[in-house]
Amino acid sequence: MKIAEGHDVKLGICDIETLLELFDVGIYNPDTQQWVEFEVSAYKNELFEFVKHYTSKSYDYLVTFNGISFDQQVLEWVVENHQSWIDLTNLQICKKISDYAGQLIENSNYGLFLPYKESKFTIPAIDLFRIHHFDNEARRTSLKWCEFMFNMDVEEMPVHHLKSGITKDEVKLVKEYRRHDVMATYKLLLLTLGQTDLPELSDYNGKNAIETRLQFIAETGMPCLNWSDVKIGEEWNKLEYMKAENIVDEKLLFPTKVKHPYGQKFSKYFPPSMEFKTPEVQKFIKHLGNQYVKAEKQEFPITIGNTTYTIAKGGIHSTEKNRKLTIPAGKKAKDADVGCQYPWGCIKWVVYAPHLKKTIIVNLEQTAADKDRYKQLGKEETDKLKKSKLKGLETSTKLRMNGGYYGKMGQKGSFLEYPEGVLRVTLGNQIEILMLIEALEVAGFDVVSGNTDGIVTVYSEEREAEYLKICKDWETKVGNIKMGKLEYAGILSMHQDSINSYIAKLDDEKGGFKVKKKGRFMTEFELHKNKSMRIVPLALEAYFIYGKDPIEFIRNHKNIYDFCIAKKASGQMHYEEQWTEDGKVRTKVHKKLIVFYVSTEGTVLYKRGWNHEGKPMNNHVNAPTELGQPLVTYFNRFFKADDYKIDYNHYILEVLERIDAIEKTKKARSFIDGLNPGQQLSLF
Numbered sequence: 001m002k003i004a005e006g007h008d009v010k011l012g013i014c015d016i017e018t019l020l021e022l023f024d025v026g027i028y029n030p031d032t033q034q035w036v037e038f039e040v041s042a043y044k045n046e047l048f049e050f051v052k053h054y055t056s057k058s059y060d061y062l063v064t065f066n067g068i069s070f071d072q073q074v075l076e077w078v079v080e081n082h083q084s085w086i087d088l089t090n091l092q093i094c095k096k097i098s099d100y101a102g103q104l105i106e107n108s109n110y111g112l113f114l115p116y117k118e119s120k121f122t123i124p125a126i127d128l129f130r131i132h133h134f135d136n137e138a139r140r141t142s143l144k145w146c147e148f149m150f151n152m153d154v155e156e157m158p159v160h161h162l163k164s165g166i167t168k169d170e171v172k173l174v175k176e177y178r179r180h181d182v183m184a185t186y187k188l189l190l191l192t193l194g195q196t197d198l199p200e201l202s203d204y205n206g207k208n209a210i211e212t213r214l215q216f217i218a219e220t221g222m223p224c225l226n227w228s229d230v231k232i233g234e235e236w237n238k239l240e241y242m243k244a245e246n247i248v249d250e251k252l253l254f255p256t257k258v259k260h261p262y263g264q265k266f267s268k269y270f271p272p273s274m275e276f277k278t279p280e281v282q283k284f285i286k287h288l289g290n291q292y293v294k295a296e297k298q299e300f301p302i303t304i305g306n307t308t309y310t311i312a313k314g315g316i317h318s319t320e321k322n323r324k325l326t327i328p329a330g331k332k333a334k335d336a337d338v339g340c341q342y343p344w345g346c347i348k349w350v351v352y353a354p355h356l357k358k359t360i361i362v363n364l365e366q367t368a369a370d371k372d373r374y375k376q377l378g379k380e381e382t383d384k385l386k387k388s389k390l391k392g393l394e395t396s397t398k399l400r401m402n403g404g405y406y407g408k409m410g411q412k413g414s415f416l417e418y419p420e421g422v423l424r425v426t427l428g429n430q431i432e433i434l435m436l437i438e439a440l441e442v443a444g445f446d447v448v449s450g451n452t453d454g455i456v457t458v459y460s461e462e463r464e465a466e467y468l469k470i471c472k473d474w475e476t477k478v479g480n481i482k483m484g485k486l487e488y489a490g491i492l493s494m495h496q497d498s499i500n501s502y503i504a505k506l507d508d509e510k511g512g513f514k515v516k517k518k519g520r521f522m523t524e525f526e527l528h529k530n531k532s533m534r535i536v537p538l539a540l541e542a543y544f545i546y547g548k549d550p551i552e553f554i555r556n557h558k559n560i561y562d563f564c565i566a567k568k569a570s571g572q573m574h575y576e577e578q579w580t581e582d583g584k585v586r587t588k589v590h591k592k593l594i595v596f597y598v599s600t601e602g603t604v605l606y607k608r609g610w611n612h613e614g615k616p617m618n619n620h621v622n623a624p625t626e627l628g629q630p631l632v633t634y635f636n637r638f639f640k641a642d643d644y645k646i647d648y649n650h651y652i653l654e655v656l657e658r659i660d661a662i663e664k665t666k667k668a669r670s671f672i673d674g675l676n677p678g679q680q681l682s683l684f
Helices: 047-055 067-085 092-108 143-149 168-192 199-205 207-218 227-245 278-290 343-349 357-382 384-409 420-441 461-478 535-544 548-557 649-663 667-673
Strands: 002-004 011-019 022-029 034-041 061-064 125-127 301-306 307-312 316-318 325-326 330-338 446-451 454-460 486-498 501-507 513-518 565-568 574-580 584-590 593-599 603-610 616-620 631-634
Touching: 002 022, 002 207, 011 067, 011 168, 022 168, 034 047, 034 092, 034 168, 034 616, 047 067, 061 067, 067 092, 067 168, 143 168, 143 278, 143 565, 143 593, 168 199, 168 461, 207 227, 207 384, 227 357, 227 384, 278 301, 278 420, 307 420, 307 486, 316 420, 325 649, 330 420, 330 461, 343 357, 343 384, 357 384, 384 420, 384 603, 420 454, 420 593, 454 461, 454 486, 461 486, 486 535, 486 631, 486 649, 501 535, 501 565, 501 649, 513 535, 535 649, 603 631, 649 667
Parallel strands: 011 061, 061 125
Antiparallel strands: 011 022, 022 034, 301 307, 307 316, 316 446, 325 486, 330 454, 330 486, 446 454, 486 501, 501 513, 565 593, 574 584, 574 603, 593 631, 603 616
């Protein structure tokens, strides 16, 4: 299988199941579309066949989901210890493997080192769980969740891991379940190679994460095939720093004491460029500067012109909610964002952890210069292979500058850890953005929105040159000459839930427009996000951007998956469907992840069990609305139907309520009041 230019390799897509009475291994070859499977159970013992196949190195890579921490740990242990099991029964072997797997999981909960190093694996690993950074708490994602995002069936484990007396039929069910997980892993591999036909995952198209990692390995020698983007950035920075400082032992890079900003006045972190003109802002800044930084949430509001902003330790943001921004004739609206803001703040204010030397900033500055150089060379290059390499190198500079440097200053345990530096950069950027806001407002411009890296300004067309000059003067004043320049986009319209949730129609400067979406308006997603009820943002985009009737849009939409909702239970919680049949209340219990859609015929969904405080919970997942108690149809497994009995009104009401909040209308109320059986109502 081709995983990169010049890299045709033999892959085995693998998953294992380690039950008390079943050890099951399945490996799928995507080139031949053939399975190789091994079973140890009361009915069969293919242990030695497995060991022979695994150690014959039939594959260049074994592709797994979390295989480095689990699957290949188990497989390596089995290979190492199988000869001592010659006198054990099949079920005794299964128990040994099951116990070892359980101990691995237990050890992982305490962050203990893994028994087998990745570099020593019999077959090299491609671990998609790690590549996508799903081992990060903020991005933690299960294969089941990926199946939901892929529009696949979301299977539940058919047999409890500790069940005794497993039957042949149950062994067959487990194998089918495992095969399904392998195919989900294969689908994730294709996505990792930049291949998907799902519009909701289109941002992955053309981005081959394996290819870029192979390029990085060739460039640096780092064993980064299974590293996340941010780890690649951090380790590359570490490598360059150690070379420059002739450091051999990386243990010398880590701080003995981490410097926090707590107990210091905010004024200590004001940028040297700070200068304000108006008494109101000067008074606010003086007050802010005299406050002490605390290890808790701190927010400081200020109103400039007609817009209120909140400054906090993490950033500045305006406080508008639920509004539409339409640009009248003779006016313009510009979105101005600061390019490479955070890494440039580190460079221009020379922000680095005190246990390191200034060399780290010199290297960061060189990385920034390399980014521009690789980008320019990529534009000029015509050879496909060389162009791809330059694109990969440009990507590497972004990883090193953002997540690999600035982001890691706030990461506990990183060699770059420096919480005080994080505040110096974030607060410095906020103050400088506030300077731009004040300068424009003083000149009579209307700044209608702002956050840490940019602002939106409305002004008369004839004043554009004046607007641009103020922005240019600001860049000079704050030192954003090499980097940190403002990047502009003309706004034709914008509809907002909040500062970080909006849909905007932007001028593409070619006579057309492009669409920018954030927050609850997103229709394209990363895998660790939630695309539930995608029909809602699709309908809002159809209405706000293209002027379509959202009611008709929803009723005529044919993709059942866009109506689906996924819910996860954790701990001792689970889901139950409940309905009445033959005068009796019936219940069906589900496990941790359930997929469903709201339907005109179906069941009531409950989330039940005990919460983290040990209190019993007995809640509706879908609370009653003005349309009554929503019913649901379970959809973990796809079924084809001429009529899915979708409760379109449920989704329509959600859309209309959001439109009403933004446009200050009463379409939802009119829709509810006008509903009659079989009536098709249009408010548009």
